[in-house]
Amino acid sequence: MTCASDCLRPLLAAMLLLGASSARAADWPMLGGGPERLHRSTDAVSARSPARQWAHSAGGKVQAGVIAGEGMVFAAGSDGRLSALDARKGNVLWQYEARAAISASPALADGVVIVAAKDGSVTALAAYDGKRFWQVRVGGGVVAAPAVRDGRVYVGSVDQFLYALDLGSGKEAWRYRVKDYKYGGNFAGPAADGARVYVGGKNGMLHAVQRDGGRPVWQAELGSALYGAPALADGRVYQGAYDRNVYALDAAAGTILWRTEIDDWPQGTPVPVGDMLYVASRSGVFYALRAADGGIAWQMSLDGEVRHSPSIARNQVGVVATLDGRLVGVDLARRRIAWEQKLDGGVFGGPAISDGVVLVATQEGSVSAWR
DSSP states (O other): OOSOTTSHHHHHHHHHHHTOSOOOTTOBOSGGGSTTOOOBOSSOOOSSOOOEEEEEEOSSOOOSOOEEETTEEEEEOTTSEEEEEETTTOOEEEEEEOSSOOOSOOEEETTEEEEEOTTSEEEEEETTTOOEEEEEEOSSOOOSOOEEETTEEEEEOTTSEEEEEETTTOOEEEEEEOOOOTTOOOOSOOEEOSSEEEEEOTTSEEEEEETTTOOEEEEEEOSSOOOSOOEEETTEEEEEOTTSEEEEEETTTOOEEEEEEOSSOBOSOOEEETTEEEEEBTTSEEEEEETTTOOEEEEEEOSSOOOSOOEEOTTSEEEEEOTTSEEEEEETTTTEEEEEEEOSSOOOSOOEEETTEEEEEOTTSEEEEEO
């Protein structure tokens, strides 16, 4: 650890007094926009044809979704580089070089950026200049996005443990064994609400753990491997599984309320909006399911493979990118494609929406902003 355990807390207190650390509703500070992984924004985006505002070459492949906050955009690449970009112009403000590839989206909270790498390192950096506050190493590589809530960092590792770390010091608060088969582990990012942390394993088991203490609350056996984070809304947990099913569970009890089979593997996290649940399959079919019972309300083809969750704007535009390099806006009310833009490469990490701007990174390492 590179900083004394209490060295971050005075800085965080000062930032709170200055108002620098309070995330705005329009920010997208972690995968899915927050620890509940809802993938929806209070901002509207272009309903017609957005124009590219800027583009930045990150220099290495970016397979993780970008995040945004504090007037910056953060992108992490497989070359181990985290770049902090000016959200208005796209120029580099600072960079951090990890010693291993990064495939997990970073997380931002209280003016601190958390970045986790495939060598098991978890690092806390100052958002405004990249200064390293602390670094710890968990028992295995981290390939899924951490979640941060109420001063705790939740990180799943391929060593089959879910870790709870103190945001101020990196000190381990608890760890929970996500029992899995020999080559299993946490390939799905955790989600957190006010009472519990939820995480899935490759053996298809979804776990709910007490946020304070890390004690198990329930386990639910789903049909197959879990690679996407769950979404938490209205007392429910929504989860996609490799068996081509989307599941809805009771968040308190873990009972399965319904499951719906779609044409292919559901990608990323199902997105609950009102009485609907939106999900894209690997084959590129965009589904609208009824949240009440899982029935398919409508579906459409995006004509391209998809590897991430949709991102939903306030004006009912769903944003999805494909592996063949298209950025697509779906008009959810009219059930049709509203617009398309060409990117310079395929997309693995879902787009972020912040201040009315769509932010997306490609496998070729380009980060771009569209308004």
